[in-house]
Amino acid sequence: MKKRKIGLASLLILVLITCCFMSGEKVTAMTEDIEVIPGEMILSIGDSSSMQSEEGINQNLDSLLQENEFVLKDDLLESTEIKSEDEFHILGQDSLENDVIENMGYTYLVGYPSGEYTFEQARTKLEEQLTDAGYEVKGIEPNYVMTALETADSQEQDYDINPNQKWNYEMIQVPKAWKITTGSSNTRVAILDTGIDNVHPSLSKYVDTGLGKNFASGSSTDTMDRQGHGTHVAGTVASYGNVTGVMRTATLIPIKVLGDNGKGTTYGIQQGILYAAKQNADVINMSLGGGAYSKSFESACNTAVQSGTVIVAATGNEYKSYISYPAAYDSVIAVGAVDNKGQRGSFSNYGKGLDFMAPGVKIYSTYLTSDGSYAYLTGTSMACPHVAGVVGLLKSVDKDITAEQVRALLKETAKPAGNSNEYGAGIVDVDKALQKLTGTEVTVNDDTNVLNAEKWVPAQQYKLGSVVSYDGNVYVCVKAHKSSEGLNPANTPALWYLCEETEEDAA
Structure with missing residues (x-):
């Protein structure tokens, strides 16, 4: 298993993150350079022989925390609707629930008095108290800030408008691929972002708000995008009318893990990942990044992939030779950005773990209805949904294709664009991938x-x-x-x- 440890800075909040690589082992980034949520930590505990049921674990844990100045703020299994509401439910009967517990343990968002303790002090105190009480502590981590990955100059419109996104879709051979499939309403793509403008004239038919949920702030049912990033991403995956997505038909699940300011947390994104898996999402798009390595975050990704979901994430926009989290996790497909000449965008992070490239410079797609409906944006955030849409087309043909099979197929059919350190396997070619998948690949000679x-x-x-x-x-x-x-x-x-x-x- 490849081991990577990085930090990520969002250009939206201008936070610089120091990181480094060491072969074969994770390296802790300098915590003073990484933004966290004050007074919050992510706690994961394992099964304990002294606790006979999940209900018993939670009741005893809540009581113990309250006695020691800690607050149990959220239960991951409960908030993602993975835990059954039936009081007679047999623990582990649901396979996803069982996988979550096996991979992540029982995971909670815990509050602590940040004015009284530093994170390290709070972690030490909590770990000692839980261990003394008979709990198996699997991990206690900060709740890192995560952000949308678009560049600061992303909305420039100083060049000819191409409403049909001709150059970027032709680069990855989408028009040819549509002769095999244009997608399916049975294919579900979860957009983990700032939400989706569900009244947009090019999106409303595809967005299923009934499947969506808000893990960022406010009402859990409020998945409306007020920032614009999530709507732009969604339109590249699937849209219709004045623009089109890589998929001409799909079901989009709006899962709001970033607030209206474009920021979210590792815990909220973990909730979104597991909730998407619970909703049987075929693909998860994460055009976001931030923080340092998180074992619980990686475990959430692994669990979703194990359930049959393919996760695609952006590599980051820091002009750096490392890949941002969550794209850096082994189970996640990491996507960098190229321009209309097939050259890597200078902002696009690269290095070990980079899988594929896709168009990400001045991409035309859907935007907030109140802001003109369509706009150009730039970033690895824009490259990522191209690949998520590609995976959606593959899933529309073969529902059971796994994440590793997708990765292998795209690698085999990608168009080489440069050295693997900067371009991974190259630029995705969905037409060749679909031909390979459907067994319709034909070598055509002139005569x-x-x-x-x-x-x-x-x-x-x-x-x-x-x-x-x-x-x-x-x-x-x-x-x-x-x-x-x-x-x-x-x-x-x-x-x-x-x-x-x-x-x-x-x-």
């Missing part, structure tokens, strides 16, 4: 396939992978079917993939 392809005829049963010629072009069958005059390859992209076209058609 051979045109000459050898069978002429398409109606009233014939075609198999997946059949290669035909029609009207001078070469097509491959992507779905078994019986042909008819109305289902010729030229007008049924859901059945036929255009793999070679004549010069006249290409023009």
